[in-house]
Amino acid sequence: MATWTFRTPSVDEGPASWDDPLFLRYKLARGITILEGPPGAYRAVRFPxxxxxxxxxxxxxMGGHEYVVDDATKAALIAAQVGVSDSNFTLIS
Structure with missing residues (x-):
């Protein structure tokens, strides 16, 4: 059984400031939180x-963090269709 590093999905938000025109093009990556409940059912939440x-x-x-998960959890997160794909995972072993 393999283990994976899971990085939560993110979205680019902006502008960082309305007062300065230089910041109108600057975007910040914000993590999206994935909550489980009831067991086996996942949902994406921006601000839990x-x-x-x-x-x-x-x-x-929690969005913006990395977690170690197993194959079963990886498959469940992808199957839940909450914005998680294979690109969110990196093989550890």
């Missing part, structure tokens, strides 16, 4: 509340 985070059992993947 504390209650959503507490209710996401057994898995919660």
């Amino acid at each position: 509340t504390q209650d959503e985070i507490a209710a996401s059992a057994p898995g919660m993947y």
